[in-house]
Amino acid sequence: MQYSFELEGQALIVTLRGELELHTSPEFKETLTKLFETHSHVTNLIMDVKGLSFVDSSGLGVILGRYRELQERGGRLFFVQANPQIKRILQMSGFQKISEFANSASDVLERI
């Protein structure tokens, strides 16, 4: 799996590519946690999942864990460009209750 990060004000934009699952999620978790520690002003997490080809409960658990960290800062979680399969598993996992879906990161940045 590949991922990249971009800081925009109080938002951290994470672009994911590949598969987020049991083997790939620990490193991703560690990287995100360090970024949250380093950039304590970040309150909004924007996950660009256009290039995410597969996610399961191991990957979703990592995202949920980071959301909980953000929640303590009063932050919000966004998913952008989720394909129908990814959107379905996110909705089945209850992410629609704690996050918002958008068409692009720039749409979210205008909104927040």
Next chain:
Amino acid sequence: MTSTNWIKLEIPSDTRNVAFARTAVALFASQLDWTLDELEDIKVAISEAVSNCVIHGYGLQEGLVKIEASYSGPELRIVIEDFGRGIADIEEAQEVGFTSFPEERMGLGFTFMHEYMDEVLVSSQLGKGTTVTMVKRVRDSES
């Protein structure tokens, strides 16, 4: 060509092999006439079952995971077995949100298996291991 076929895999309980297992079994399953979404569903279900073997069955330690996949006509059957710790309470383990690692796990593995497959049967013995049998049938596109 017969309408039956099968494969058997034996893999070490290594996190790297979860992706291999789901890809290999999905490739086998693709011999049947699934939609792309259904094939993705099958991959998620396999991923959850094999991840359970690695995390819960063997606690991320060394162990053997056996996978058998077969079909007869439109019915795909996948059996995933470990010889690890076993599950004390199978009913509780399949409840939505149940997890023995609440910090990072969502407790949705069995939920996804039940959602994405037509049948899921779990048998387990403490100290001996766990077997998950999953069945999914190709829908008749005319119905």
